[in-house]
Amino acid sequence: GAVVSQHPSRVICKSGTSVKIECRSLDFQATTMFWYRQFPKQSLMLMATSNEGSKATYEQGVEKDKFLINHASLTLSTLTVTSAHPEDSSFYICSARSGSPETLHFGNGTRLTVT
Amino acid sequence: AQSVTQLDSQVPVFEEAPVELRCNYSSSVSVYLFWYVQYPNQGLQLLLKYLSGSTLVESINGFEAEFNKSQTSFHLRKPSVHISDTAEYFCAVSGRSGNTPLVFGKGTRLSVIA
Numbered sequence: 731g732a733v734v735s736q737h738p739s740r741v742i743c744k745s746g747t748s749v750k751i752e753c754r755s756l757d758f759q760a761t762t763m764f765w766y767r768q769f770p771k772q773s774l775m776l777m778a779t780s781n782e783g784s785k786a787t788y789e790q791g792v793e794k795d796k797f798l799i800n801h802a803s804l805t806l807s808t809l810t811v812t813s814a815h816p817e818d819s820s821f822y823i824c825s826a827r828s829g830s831p832e833t834l835h836f837g838n839g840t841r842l843t844v845t
Numbered sequence: 846a847q848s849v850t851q852l853d854s855q856v857p858v859f860e861e862a863p864v865e866l867r868c869n870y871s872s873s874v875s876v877y878l879f880w881y882v883q884y885p886n887q888g889l890q891l892l893l894k895y896l897s898g899s900t901l902v903e904s905i906n907g908f909e910a911e912f913n914k915s916q917t918s919f920h921l922r923k924p925s926v927h928i929s930d931t932a933e934y935f936c937a938v939s940g941r942s943g944n945t946p947l948v949f950g951k952g953t954r955l956s957v958i959a
Binding site for chain 1: 877888889894896935947948949951952954
């Protein structure tokens with residue numbers, strides 16, 4: 731079946747550095763991917779919608795200059811957390827549809843810890 | 846826009862007892878409904894989904910959920926829980942048209958007690 735691969739699964743970085751998270755659709759093309767953020771013991775909050783070949787659409791309250799999204803191909807979207815701070819520590823999850831609206835696939839998530 | 850309300854943040858239940866996790870949604874358009882399960886430090890796993898047709902949907906591990914349009918609910922039930930069912934459960938909704946994202950509820954922590 732359709733699979734979404736997310737890398738890395740865990741990353742620890744120092745405050746002030748940038749971290750890139752990759753989301754790949756392995757056996758299908760995804761014109762749109764979604765990025766979510768999950769704080770400990772909380773729900774998944776949509777951060778942005780990534781559109782292949784165009785700018786991402788950010789949800790209200792999400793800083794687009796801090797969370798850079800690049801969807802350069804039909805199988806890859808990247809989220810870069812720039813100048814990371816400890817409060818950016820979170821679980822980031824991407825998702826993509828392989829076809830009809832109900833077929834949404836999730837990556838396994840990336841645990842980001844900023845020290 | 847859609848929204849989801851999971852009324853219970855935590856549900857403790859004894860092993861082999863029945864459980865119901867409640868979910869209500871709000872939407873101005875027709876929706877698809879989902880339940881996801883998340884085990885500690887892991888990603889999301891789709892448990893079951895309602896797309897159309899029969900309002901009662903079942904998963905392979907004994908869970909079921911019933912879509913009730915008049916009450917805008919999609920409660921999750923299991924007649925007899927196991928220790929291994931301990932996890933976080935998320936109800937989610939998406940619109941049926943276009944490439945809309947899933948909107949998640951806040952989650953319900955199911956703790957099964959031996």
